[in-house]
Amino acid sequence: MSSNPSKFCYFFGIDPKSGQNLTEGNRNMKDLLGGKGANLSEMCNLGVPVPPGFTISTEANVLFNKHNNYASNIELEGETKVTKDQLPQQIIDEVNQYLTKLEQVAAKKFGSLQQEGDRVLLVSVRSGAAASMPGMMDTILNLGLCDDNLQLMISNFGGNERFVWDSYRNLIQMFGDVVMGVKYEKFEENIQKQKKKRGISLDIDLTLEEIKEIVQDHKETIREMTGEEFPQDTRQQMFKAIIAVFQSWSNKRAIHYRRIHNIRGLKGTAVNIQTMVFGNIDKRSCSGVSFSRNPSTGENKFYGEYLTQAQGEDVVSGVRTPEKIENLSIEFPQCYNELINISHKLEKHYKDIQDMEFTIEMNQLYMLQCRNGKKSAAAALQIYCDMLDENLITEQESILKIDASQLDQLLHKYLTDEEIQKHEPLARGLAASPGVAVGRIAFTSEQAIEMAKERKIRGDVILVRTETSPEDLAGMQMSQGFFTTNGGITSHAAVVARQNGKCCVSGCSALIVNEHEKTCTINGIDFKEGDIITISGSTGLVFNGALKMSEPTVTGGNFGRIMEIEKKYRTMGVYANADTTSDAKRALEFGAEGIGLCRTEHMFFEKTRIMDMRRMICATCDEKRQDAITKLKQYQKQDFIGLFNVMGDRKVTIRLLDPPLHEFLPHEEHEIEELANLLNEDIHIIKRRIEELTEKNPMLGHRGCRLGITLPKITQMQAEAIFEAAIESESEIVHVEIMIPLISSIQELRHQKEIIDRIAQRIISSSSSLSNKVKYRVGCMIETPRAALLADEIASISDFFSVGSNDLTQMTFGFSRDDAEKFLKDYIEMELTQNDPFQILDNEGVGQLIKMAVQKGRSVKPELTVGLCGEHGGEMNSVQFLHTCGLTYVSCSPFRIPIARIAACQQSILSAQKK
Ligand code: ADP
Ligand code: MG
Ligand code: MG
DSSP, X not given: OOSSOSOOEXXXXXXXXXXXXXXXXXXXXXXXXXXXXXXXXXXXXXXXOOOOEEEEOHHHHHHHHHHTXXXXXXXXXXXXXXXXXXXXXXXXXXXXXHHHHHHHHHTOBXXXXXXXXXXXXXXXXXXXXXSOOTTTSOOEEEETOOGGGHHHHHHHTTTOHHHHHHHHHHHHHHHHHHTTOOOHHHHHHHHHHHHHHHTOOOGGGOOHHHHHHHHHHHHHHHHHHHSSOOOOOHHHHHHHHHHHHHHHTTSXXXXXXXXXXXXXXXXXXXEEEEEOOOSOSSTTOEEEEEESSOTTTOOSSOEEEEEETOOGGGTTTOSSOOEEGGGHHHHSHHHHHHHHHHHHHHHHHHTSOEEEXXXXXXXXXXXXXXXXXXXXXXXXXXXXXXXHHTTSSOHHHHHHHSOGGGGGGGGOOBOOHHHHHHSOOSEEOEEEEOSEEEXXXXXXXXXXXXXXXXXXXXXXXXXXXXXXXXXXHHHHHHOSEEEESSOOTTSHHHHHHHHHTOEEEEOOTTEEEETTTTEEEETTEEEETTOEEEEETTTOEEEXXXXXXXXXXXXXXXXXXXXXXXXXXXXXXXXXXXXXXXXXXXXXXXXXOSEEEEEGGGGGOSHHHHHHXXXXXXXXXXXXXXXXXXXXXXXXXXXXXXXXXXXXXSEEEEEOOOSOGGXXXXXXXXXXXXXXXXXXXXXXXXXXXXXXHOOSSGGGSSOTHHHHHHOHHHHHHHHHHHHHHHHHSSXXXXXXXXXXXXXXXHHHHHHHHHHHHHHHIIIIITSHHHHHHEEEEEEEEEOSHHHHHTHHHHHTTOSEEEEEHHXXXXXXXXXXXXXXXXXXXXXXXTTSSSSOTTTSOOTTTHHXXXXXXXXXXXXXXXXXXXXXXXXXXXXXXXXXXXXXXXXXXXXXXXXXXXXXXXXXXXXXHHHHHHO
């Protein structure tokens, strides 16, 4: 990006006189124009009716920040920020120029000094960044109205005074809130005051006189709260609004939203200045939101809501419950058909479900926004399968379109029909986001956060509200489900739920919340804070108490179909981290090709086994140790037989004992005593042994291969258990990969490998039938930087590598895995790092070591298998990066396998396309 670009504004719209398309942008310019601006341009290019306007680019936001000293996010103690809150002259000049162009195209005039017969140009000022942030940045409507042009505007609209005054009221309160910082509730109070006077409940029933009074009250409120007047100079309105939008990029709500949605590295927001169209004129006007398909189920059925005689945010705010879109075909038949046609056109063009905002002004349809719709994972699969059948997309496109990170939603719990039949539902609302939640009621975001702290003991939390707003986000993150009185499927609660894979029931009029009393009634039954309910976002049903949830199954159906397609194109393997037979079974169900990591220590943590483990560690003589080891071997052997039986001839990678020994040791007095008794030792001797084993830095201490080197009996025992189990297993052929952890030199690996080979020799290699049945290889983990640096040397005696990305990240950064989150959250907040490197692989640093290990290893052994086990193996971005490193496979926990498979397959398709 040039630091001082010469162009900031981009026009969109068609000149009605010449029919010429004056649009300068298109869909590929999201970084510069924001998503909203780029799509407004694209719709104009497609000939869809869009009110003309222009977009001020994100680069203008950057320049604005620089101009006003907003740049730094480091605040020093005692420093007062001097900001001018001014637009650079360059931007002002260009906006003026584009406004003139807009006046010509719209054949209207902006400002107060106008002649009779002129038409008044009002605009909306809309924010929009490259990533969609629904409801996060504030829009101002009807900008350009002032005391001086009210009359002209009224005569423009055939004397419709009520409409114009109501639009003015709306402008003043939005402007007062967004630009002048007056709390929205203050304006709400002015409106309530008038309503109370007459005993009415709906805004729509206010008379002209009452609205005029509200306008006066609003102006007075602004004066009182700010000491300033609502600006009558319309250019001033515009420039102040633009500034407010630019600033809103940095407001708390927006920052919070970006943080929880991992939106980073964007320049800022664009601003769209667009000719107003009015959905609030009369009964022939409305505004609405619609989806080309159902975003909750994916069903190919037009979906949406609208409100007659309403403007903008009224629909999505959930304050009035809107009409179903089906009604539109009755009330506005022509516009309805046109809307359907546009919906088809946009879907064909974008090849995805469309989320569209529209307004009808006196039976004339205008499109105000389109974007690819946010949808649940199940809906996405339904949509892409349908689109395959409709020949709208190719198989490869169907895979590329899937948001892999969303797939674990499919693994959500549900209620069986039987279970539903057993219980009488309290009420039914809209099924706004699939899944089930059983939890305690919280009535506010703060309560939800508080109650969630006890989640482990007392169970999940369900946020129950009249409606939710962006202020509730923190509490929503901590809740498992949302239940609201107001709002449809496009309400804030529903959108947030679908995005986060939470369950949501909205629009349930049987729910009456009393936030102050911390109570609610559902269909007349009283509930208080902490009471337990069950909500099903898949059916919309709400139940008293806790229903039994069932585990999801993800075989067959759309998921099965997509996963069949996936198999055709993926070139990197996906294995599972599995320690038990039930893990292994689930892994196979999800499509794992083998086990990439079986952590043997997990087999020892069970109550009875840990005592033998402790006996082994604390034994004071070989005899006592041998006795414990014999026991441990029996356990391991049985477990391995189980695993081999499930996995058949697939590869099973078994890692030898890894954690610091002290993790197994007792700390409670009575436990130590019990151990002393078992070992027939004095308690002081045991205590001393425990002390000996205590380490300053256990993560860098006596662990990994260092255990097997100082206590070779452990390696020996594990190898015997593995080979004996392989022989005794039901499988005809067993492929076992024995993996040595935490290697940092070839000497360490050689030492361990010799022990294993010797035991193999004794148990299997002596008989040809056994060595035909049991195929084994010995390899090591690459999880210390030194192992990566010396990968060529190590590869000379290693049959395979498996990157241990958790430890490798820890040792490359020098960040403790156990404590890093304490400071990493600050790092992330200050954008010193983009991501937590323990969650998303650090491609630049740790990634470089991985690439090096692959290259060096294969320079010695071209066919060397290199896998990865660690959290990153199930994380979308990391998997895609690892694919480019040439890894043979990634291994992850069973529930993340679908994510890893799709992410890997996407990369396979992309790299095939590049060739
Ligand atoms: P958000 O990003 O929160 O969706 P928008 O900028 O889309 O905010 O504005 C919200 C709503 O305001 C739109 O859905 C639309 O109904 C209304 N709106 C915005 N611009 C105009 C306009 N030029 N004419 C009529 N209504 C508008
Ligand atoms: Mg919008
Ligand atoms: Mg490790």
